[in-house]
Amino acid sequence: MRLLILGGPGSGKGTQSQKLSEHFGIPWISTGDTLRAEIAADSPLGQQVSETLAKGELVSDKLMIALIKERLQQPDAAKGWILDGYPRTAFQAEELDFFLDTLNTQVNYAIWLELPAHALIERSENRAAIDDNPEALRRRIETLAETTIPMLEYYDYRQRLLRIDGNQPPDDVKREILGGIS
């Protein structure tokens, strides 16, 4: 199973990704967590992206595409994965499909966790990551509307988009996802 979990900050992407990763016994790959770990380790990549994350901007497509190709070629990703927070731009989505073509595979579903902006803000206010400051949060929600929501059309057109109401208890969200992909 190869799933994309998409949604705004506080939409429950991480929670659902973890549940689905356990359910299917496949790795959970979060691009946001990967980048934050690089920043915490003060690696060259971390130094390169820390300002971008702190501002709530998107990391460049070029860098993200290289990162994800690397990760998806690791042995543990051979039988499937849950991608949390990737892709975020139409270019990333296209490049992901091109890359998966070369591996003779494809995304099964893109799962969109739908929540109104005010609910995202309320939920995110209870978190404390470096990029959860109010200004960065506002910028992330703007980017979501400007760039990521339009990208959903790419999957909708290919009949691989599953829209889920994210404003319900986590186990209900999970049940709805599993019902939708079976």
Ligand code: ADP
């Ligand atoms: P959020 O909680 O805003 O949904 P994530 O934890 O998924 O965010 O990602 C945190 C940050 O990491 C983003 O604001 C962005 O700077 C960067 N990032 C993560 N995934 C991507 C991606 N696919 N493309 C570009 N930047 C990304």
